[in-house]
Amino acid sequence: MKSEEEIFNILKENFNDDVKELVKQPVDRYILCDPIKINDISLFLLSNKELLFDSLMNLSGVDDANGKSKATESITTIEGGTLSVYYHLESTKFRHKVVLRVSTPREKPEAASVALVWRSADWHEREAFDLLGINFLNHPDLRRILMPYDWEAGYPLRKDYANPEFYHGMKVPY
C-alpha cells in the first residue's frame, strides 16, 4: 500500500512535466496531469507492478466555471477557463487509492480517452461528453449517451447552459 506522495513521486520520475503537482486539500487530494498524456499515465498506473490500479471507480467531468462570465438580460455566457475530468482509481490488490485530475480549455476541451485502459471508462466518458462536451480523443464510440442523439441545444451541465425554447415542437421550459 502506497501513499499519495509515493505514487506521485513514481509518476513524476516517469513522466516529468506531464505530471504537474499533487494538490493538497483536506479530502481527496489529487494529482494534476496533462490531458493529452492521461492515457499513457493511466496505462502505466494499471501495468506497473508496484501500483496495479486495476479499478477505475469513477470518472466524472466538471465545469470549473473559472472563466469570465458575461451576463446579458436573458443569458449568461462564460468565456475562457477550464473543464476538468477527475479519475478515481483503486488497486484491488494493494488497496491504495488515488485521484487524478486533468484540466482542459473550455473553448477546445480535449482529453485522451482511457476507455482502452479501463473498459468501464467507456460509458463514463460518453456521459462527460454528452453533458459537458469534453471531447475524448481516440474513444471507440463517442456518442451521446443520455440526451437524444439529435440534441442540438448544447451541453446541459455547463454552467452557462440555457434550455432551448422548443424540442421537436414540445415546449421545454416550465
Added chain:
Amino acid sequence: MSFLDTQFNDNIIIAKVDDLFNWARLSSLWQVGFGLACCAIEMMATSASHYDFDRFGVIPRPSPRQSDIIIISGTVTLKMALRVKRLYEQMPDPKYVISMGSCSNCGGPYWEHGYHVLKGVDRVIPVDVYVPGCPPRPEALLEGLMKLQEKVRNESMIKKSA
C-alpha cells in the same frame, strides 16, 4: 350457478346502446404494459394481488394495438416523450390516458432545473385523468381509474364528449 343465473333464465334485457357499450368499455379497460419510473413500481403493486387491478378489468397488454388506456407512470423525458406519443398514436380508438404522479402531471421535482424533462405529458398527448402524488398510493391510482370509468359511463355515441 350464481344468484343472477338462477333469476333471469330465458329473458331479454333491454338497454340503450350507449349504456351497453359504455358498460362493456369501462369494465375492460386494458392498459398498455408500460411504465417509466418509480410510479411504475406503484402501478405494478396496484396490479398485484393485494390491490388487484384486474377486478376492474384492467390487465396489461403487451401491444398498444390491443389496449384501451395508457397509464403514464413516471417522469417523461424529452427523449421518451416522442416514444410516448408514438405509443399513444398506435392505440385504437376509443383510447384514454391516465397521467400518474407529479412528474407526468407537471414535471414534478424537475419543473425548474430538469433540462431533460417534459413539464407535463399533456404537452404531447391529451390526458383524461390526473392522479396527484409522488408517487401516488395504489388507492389513489384506483380512485383515478374509477374517475375514468365515471367518464366512460357518461359518454355518448352521438354526442361528442369534451
